[in-house]
Amino acid sequence: MSKIAIVTGGTRGIGETISTHLKDLGYTVIANYVSNDQAAQAFMDRTGIPVIKFDVSNFAATQKGISQIEVDFGPTDILINNAGITRDKTMHRMDVEQWDAVIQTNLASCFNTCKAVIENMRSRNFGRIVNIGSVNGQSGQYGQVNYAAAKSGIQGFTKALALESAAKGITVNAITPVLC
Numbered sequence: 001m002s003k004i005a006i007v008t009g010g011t012r013g014i015g016e017t018i019s020t021h022l023k024d025l026g027y028t029v030i031a032n033y034v035s036n037d038q039a040a041q042a043f044m045d046r047t048g049i050p051v052i053k054f055d056v057s058n059f060a061a062t063q064k065g066i067s068q069i070e071v072d073f074g075p076t077d078i079l080i081n082n083a084g085i086t087r088d089k090t091m092h093r094m095d096v097e098q099w100d101a102v103i104q105t106n107l108a109s110c111f112n113t114c115k116a117v118i119e120n121m122r123s124r125n126f127g128r129i130v131n132i133g134s135v136n137g138q139s140g141q142y143g144q145v146n147y148a149a150a151k152s153g154i155q156g157f158t159k160a161l162a163l164e165s166a167a168k169g170i171t172v173n174a175i176t177p178v179l180c
Helices: 013-024 037-047 059-073 096-124 145-168
Strands: 004-007 028-033 051-053 078-081 127-132 170-175
Touching (some): 004 013, 004 059, 028 037, 028 059, 037 051, 051 059, 059 096, 096 170, 127 145, 145 170
Parallel strands (some): 004 028, 078 127, 127 170
8 A cells, every 4th residue: 555645735836746756656645735726627637646625724624634635545644745825025015914825825834734644643653744945945035024934934843843753753854946
């Protein structure tokens, strides 16, 4: 039986590449998405990877979505936190909704998804969690105080969760993709 992998934001961009690569390696992959039904259906038709729609920025929706995945496919072995958005504006023009949307989608989603899978991973003494960061979380970027803060937060979140989880056979890592 293959390992179960969930990829948030898994139907487009970097998430699509991660999803298809994991499938090619023999994992059972479930790709999460939130808004583009047409793109998700095209992804599923093209790849054969099942998709599930829920908003990772919403705690209750995430708990329900991941619970359904685990009922349908089995316990999560691998979680890739890839979902992310931008709402670029300089600080003096940014409104609280733009701040909150990016922080919730890019950072709080890591808590939401990890909270949904961590107990099951701990009980099985196995799990792999990978959080997708950004160079902008390390260096900042003009017009991206919200995005830089969220991606920087992922680094601390990842390090702390890794320390908490290592003794239970769960690795937690962050990667920072570099576009070439």
